[in-house]
Amino acid sequence: MTLRAVVRGVGHHLPERVMENAEFEGLVDTSDEWIRSRSGIERRHIAAENETTSSLATRAAEAALRDAGMQADEIDAIIVATSTPDLTFPSAATMVQHALGLTHGFAFDVQAVCAGFVYALSTANALMLAGQARRVLVIGAETFSRIIDWTDRSTCVLFGDGAGALVLEAVESEGLSSDRGILAADLNSDGRHREILYVDGGVSTGATGHLRMEGREVFRHAVEKLAQTAHLSLDQAGLTPEDIDWVVPHQANIRIIQATAKKLGLPMDKVVVTVQDHGNTSAASIPLALSVGRQRGQIKEGDLIVTEAIGGGLAWGSVVLRW
Structure with missing residues (x-):
């Protein structure tokens, strides 16, 4: 028998305030049409004070x-994937633990920027296979609006706030690719590319800083690396792109999503897309999309799902799971 980390529940939460593209026209030199055509984003949610x-x-x-x-x-156990914790420490995960009324188990954060949720899923899976936890809450949550330079039109229009979560449970399975649960994961990073996506603040500067990005370079790396990591995870699981029911990608940019689907040989009707309503919510984007996809009736029990993401670091990876 083989232990599998099976999804038992999914949920999300978004701030009440919705910021439409038109609002940016009074802040920077841009337009709704410009934002939609280059990113696919129409609106995003912004956290209140x-x-x-x-x-x-x-x-x-x-x-x-x-x-x-x-x-x-x-x-x-609770794992929170985030690059925007409330404080330097303690972890956001311990704050969630307290808010939920838990005084047992353990909680910690994972920081891999937009790839954070994929890293957190893989970490949860490893903990469960090692027998250190039977049920794990894996959460992606961000308030990126607080590290955005609202005068930089190339980045301020792209990001939003939100959170999504999965409940995973260790279940004995047959050890087959038809099992429910996490079937494979692939994680990567390459610190040589730090300068193309980073925040220019932190304890070494004494200030929070703002997000800085070289969009064209990020796009080039994203399409190549996302398709590659998805293939690697599928190979580990003994599966092929033809077996995929849904790709649930990091929701950064519709062009990246479309180009990655094309490289995998998949039509867009097999891709869960929420970027138009949420923008790029970094580590929250995949669990948000999983939750919305479930609500829409797209994702059903037994579906084979590939999630993939890339973020600052550069850090990237993928997870193959059967819902």
């Missing part, structure tokens, strides 16, 4: 627990 990454993460976790039919005290 009293909303934090941990509070968004908590609301998403509560939604995922309801979907799973579980109580918080049934959870052994």
